[in-house]
Amino acid sequence: MTANSAGTKPFYPIAELYFYLTADCNLNCRHCWIEPRHLAASASSSCLDPALFVKIIDQAVPLGLNRVKFTGGEPLFHPRIEDLIDVVKKRGLRLTVETNGTLCTREIAEKIASVDNAFVSVSLDAANPEIHEWIRGKKGCFAETLTGIRNLTGAGLHPQIIMTLMKRNPGEMERVVRLAESLKAGSVKFNVLQPTARGERMFAEGQAVDIADLIALGKWVEEDLSKTTILPLYYDQPPAFRSLESMFNPQSGLGCHTCGIFTILGVLAGGSYALCGIGETVPEMVFGNAARDSLRDVWENSPVLNDIRSGLPARLEGVCAECLLKNVCLGSCIAQNYYSRHNLWAPHWYCEEAHRHGLFPETRLRQTETIK
Amino acid sequence: MSESLDTKITANPLIVLREEFDDWALLFNPDTGNTFALNPMGVFIWKILEQGELSSAITRKVCESTQDAPPDAEKQVEDFVLEIVRLGLARKEGERDS
Ligand code: SF4
Ligand code: SF4
Numbered sequence: 001m002t003a004n005s006a007g008t009k010p011f012y013p014i015a016e017l018y019f020y021l022t023a024d025c026n027l028n029c030r031h032c033w034i035e036p037r038h039l040a041a042s043a044s045s046s047c048l049d050p051a052l053f054v055k056i057i058d059q060a061v062p063l064g065l066n067r068v069k070f071t072g073g074e075p076l077f078h079p080r081i082e083d084l085i086d087v088v089k090k091r092g093l094r095l096t097v098e099t100n101g102t103l104c105t106r107e108i109a110e111k112i113a114s115v116d117n118a119f120v121s122v123s124l125d126a127a128n129p130e131i132h133e134w135i136r137g138k139k140g141c142f143a144e145t146l147t148g149i150r151n152l153t154g155a156g157l158h159p160q161i162i163m164t165l166m167k168r169n170p171g172e173m174e175r176v177v178r179l180a181e182s183l184k185a186g187s188v189k190f191n192v193l194q195p196t197a198r199g200e201r202m203f204a205e206g207q208a209v210d211i212a213d214l215i216a217l218g219k220w221v222e223e224d225l226s227k228t229t230i231l232p233l234y235y236d237q238p239p240a241f242r243s244l245e246s247m248f249n250p251q252s253g254l255g256c257h258t259c260g261i262f263t264i265l266g267v268l269a270g271g272s273y274a275l276c277g278i279g280e281t282v283p284e285m286v287f288g289n290a291a292r293d294s295l296r297d298v299w300e301n302s303p304v305l306n307d308i309r310s311g312l313p314a315r316l317e318g319v320c321a322e323c324l325l326k327n328v329c330l331g332s333c334i335a336q337n338y339y340s341r342h343n344l345w346a347p348h349w350y351c352e353e354a355h356r357h358g359l360f361p362e363t364r365l366r367q368t369e370t371i372k
Numbered sequence: 373m374s375e376s377l378d379t380k381i382t383a384n385p386l387i388v389l390r391e392e393f394d395d396w397a398l399l400f401n402p403d404t405g406n407t408f409a410l411n412p413m414g415v416f417i418w419k420i421l422e423q424g425e426l427s428s429a430i431t432r433k434v435c436e437s438t439q440d441a442p443p444d445a446e447k448q449v450e451d452f453v454l455e456i457v458r459l460g461l462a463r464k465e466g467e468r469d470s
Contacts, residue, residue: 244396248409314405324390324400324407363390363398 013064028137
């Protein structure tokens, strides 16, 4: 947060827009937190209008925009993806692409690589094709993803491999790291399955890893697995469970996950402005639409966004209210927290679950006696 | 260490130190809710400040405690202590509580 010229009203730049470019996807992943429509076609039929995309970017740059993230659905399923990348490049913006990799042709990889400092992450949930395809819902997609990754490295990029953890695949973690090394990836990130949309159903079906095992896996990644590779490994759990050194050592620290909601806005495939991606499943978290509303107006006057700005982190509840890292973490993910409880100040499920089981680190709580 | 800085510096007794398994620690200000991470050397210095110490002696104790102090160790310690004071986590003798 910075002060505006009058020094009175806080000014929040929109540093980054998350574009959920397509409302459909060529894969059918059983854990997807957006739940796009599965479409067995060569291109999305429900995607962001490129003219609207340009209009949004033009309105966002004066509000501080310097980065865009293309996600989805599957962003590379957008039939005009190369044109959108060109717009980002021409405006000198930073680009992040989150993709399943299956549609990443050599041409698209080169187009992405033509943007300065582009960052790409590719989902790969196992080194075993059968497990990856069980998770991703399409036969043959493992080989397609590997081809996509090779196209990216061939274009000079070193994508991050993202593996989402669920009951079926922790045994694959080490092998994914080895595969990432052989593919010349830049890093590996282990995401925890979130209880959102299809992920929520996986939790209900008992396909999520138990909290005690998740915490143990995080420790193993940080203390053991990371020592076996030159690749940076990120285990995406709230900062309460990370060692201080892993987050704050300027030499080796990897930083920590913190909710970026003060400077991030989501744009859905239909042009709606939303609290990151959850506007797709939670309609009250949609704040307007680019086709009719001014972005400045939405950004500055949305009651929900203003509520978040004035209330975060002080109004966080439950274990987040007691957490010594709440000023850094900001509740980890407000969108996820809202999805879980329909309450912006709800604690993050991971920390809450750990606290309930007596597994929350005592040194990270205001009152150590709250854990017995 | 400059002469002008050689005053006694004492940790704010309200600040809570939470030491962790790897010798890092959190400093927590219950009044403001602010939290700061300390590496093992920061923890060592904080414990000296808890007793109250002249700034020159802090530097000397730090240098004595380590075999391979970097050439700019004195400056690093001085900057760290000044930052701690600036953040209101410790105070120089003669200064009042804010
Ligand atoms: S308890 Fe809340 S604030 Fe603390 S690390 Fe977990 S999610 Fe973040
Ligand atoms: S709400 Fe979640 S997705 Fe949005 S910025 Fe915060 S952490 Fe990221």
